[in-house]
Amino acid sequence: MVNKKIKRPFFIFNPKSFLYGEELLELAKVADEQAALYPEISVMVTAPFADLATVSAATTHITVTAQHMDGIVPGRGMGHVLPESLKSAGVGATFLNHAEQPMQLNELVAAVDRAKDLGILTIVCADSLEEAKAIASLGPDVILCEPTELIGTGQTSDDSYIEATNAAIRDIDDSISIMQAAGISTADDVYRTIKLGADGTGCTSGITKADHPKQMLIDMIEAVVRASKSE
Amino acid sequence: MVNKKIKRPFFIFNPKSFLYGEELLELAKVADEQAALYPEISVMVTAPFADLATVSAATTHITVTAQHMDGIVPGRGMGHVLPESLKSAGVGATFLNHAEQPMQLNELVAAVDRAKDLGILTIVCADSLEEAKAIASLGPDVILCEPTELIGTGQTSDDSYIEATNAAIRDIDDSISIMQAAGISTADDVYRTIKLGADGTGCTSGITKADHPKQMLIDMIEAVVRASKSE
Amino acid sequence: MVNKKIKRPFFIFNPKSFLYGEELLELAKVADEQAALYPEISVMVTAPFADLATVSAATTHITVTAQHMDGIVPGRGMGHVLPESLKSAGVGATFLNHAEQPMQLNELVAAVDRAKDLGILTIVCADSLEEAKAIASLGPDVILCEPTELIGTGQTSDDSYIEATNAAIRDIDDSISIMQAAGISTADDVYRTIKLGADGTGCTSGITKADHPKQMLIDMIEAVVRASKSE
């Protein structure tokens, strides 16, 4: 099911290209059960493009999320990620400008526009405070502040970085949700990040490489709920 | 269903990003019926990434074909087209290096390698004879010779171009199938192209913009069969 | 000679890759003579990378301007445009994010930063109002508002487009100079554009393809001066 608005706080399970097919589907179903239990938060799950329709068909409560989308309209665009195809497959949100798929500024502008046309939520990545400010002027739903050098290292952003980016983005447009996700590898990291003022967080290898990925996914979603309630 | 080997001649319906969802699915089913009628040829249908699983689930006789694939292995690769995800969605072939999504040489080498690993057929595009020769050394299943300036114009490649590229590629590796598809807009164009010695052909807007797309698709597939029998 | 601050109004002769070597040098010298005559405006001349040092050595009054620059630091960066190399060759300004060389947002942020480090003026291109706003947040010296579809057509931006972009950018940061240059092909276009409120303008093929390029260059620079004085 597609959520029209993102709820705060939110959690994104982003297995990138680590998972696909059956293994991904099982974890997506776990996330879906948790999302049913906690309707007060948004739970989002990304999938490789060709897995999106299957994940969407098997779930109800999560927001199925693409890893990237191109700002094209139906037409030629061979080999690009067509927004209408995502929408038709049940996709409700998309990442844009991830450090592993950085976008030209003109393409990013076009992609945010197309997402708004179709009611697809946008999570736009920034790897510096300056980049975050430029992105804020485009009015995305979420900005993910993730210093490139920390991705996949298991190191979290330090508190001052998180607070500075939060303040700078809210100063430009406080309707934009802020996601902080650098180096989240435990449920405690999740809890700490939400308590520090992030609207949402997420995780990749902290879940996919955990000894018990399903349990870690459950623990992290519960940590979001817990942090939210204690506010 | 995934065909392990491409049959000669073959026909590729390549609606690019013109179609998605229900409209694409209906035409794919028509192609599937034709493919069942003519098991002596290969019928391939492309789809935007997020439509591939649905098209695959609804068809049996066509080779479901991606518009592009990245030569990555499962892992990070956020926003890229994961070969294992395509395979798991029922994809049997992929275009690579299309003029609308040109690839770096190192990425093309990696993508052809990954496709071979997974048994995914490769249709690699060349927009000049020199490019076709370099591609031939990589051992793809099909080379599509399509002078960039003719794409979407309704003009076909002239006979001498077709014959020169056929000869040059067969000289390097005659196990590579040759596709000629510039400006195919009628069933007669299809017939003529196969008779001129192409192993296969295909069509985009000649079908999607036809007055009766389903009938045009049927007519073109029948033209391939007819050209093949009269050899 | 490198100007540290851009003067308003300014004129940029941007022959892109149409000119190089002797032919470019002659026109750059004409521009230099005009710049000496009118010290109240900035006259800038672009050159292909390998012509920059020669143009710089032969001129005194113009700001020698690169067509692009990469936001790298001295080190590996094989094949990229090193800021320090430009600076050392006498370059005083650079275009960034031109429609023919669009930049990733993270690269644009880095390039603007490096230019500030070295005292190189930045002229950053935007092909839509939304893009212009995002760029304004990076604090470049000049924003060039040039709807991509008009480049090289001889059509000028209409007055309402010019006024809307001027207002939007000045609203964010009124220290940023605004350049409007779509379809400038006569001295009258230059005059009109400055009178409409642009801080600067420029020209490519209106000069390089003029019957008398040197005279056209002189006429356009004089039109800037005239428009400025009549304010």
Next chain:
Amino acid sequence: MVNKKIKRPFFIFNPKSFLYGEELLELAKVADEQAALYPEISVMVTAPFADLATVSAATTHITVTAQHMDGIVPGRGMGHVLPESLKSAGVGATFLNHAEQPMQLNELVAAVDRAKDLGILTIVCADSLEEAKAIASLGPDVILCEPTELIGTGQTSDDSYIEATNAAIRDIDDSISIMQAAGISTADDVYRTIKLGADGTGCTSGITKADHPKQMLIDMIEAVVRASKSE
């Protein structure tokens, strides 16, 4: 001075973006003196784009070499590296497809063609044997076989890799010179590489980061001469 044909063996001092301005010029002059002493080998020196004209003007015996070139013709091409501009600045050779600036296959084909038009020698980089074979079909002057994972590590390619690539390329076109340069950091590495059958070699940080860069440059050029004579 521009050499029309590359001599075997050859040595390329490739300081990438580590050096520019005066420091680069001094080393280029040292290389030029060595090139005058040993006319039986080719000595090539790369420079960042904006340094090429200055290096060329100050030297006579080396082949001034660009780090990259785009396969464009004079015209728009804003921000790209114009072949005619390089030629006019005295450039006699160019690297293409370096791992730090990988090229699309169609662009590489165009760049090799333009270089042949203008008499600019091409050194095309390959990071795998398969890539080297595809490149060989384009008929460049030199292929540089450099496994990406070894660049800048100080580790040399092992002997079997060097011999396998030499054999594969010579099998396709034995007029192509073969350069092996992975991890060259001492004059002994240079000697060994030429003795193993490479037509040429080169060095970046082994020289720029040496305690005495000028002496290391001299030692390496002499090692090429020595290896050549002992054959």
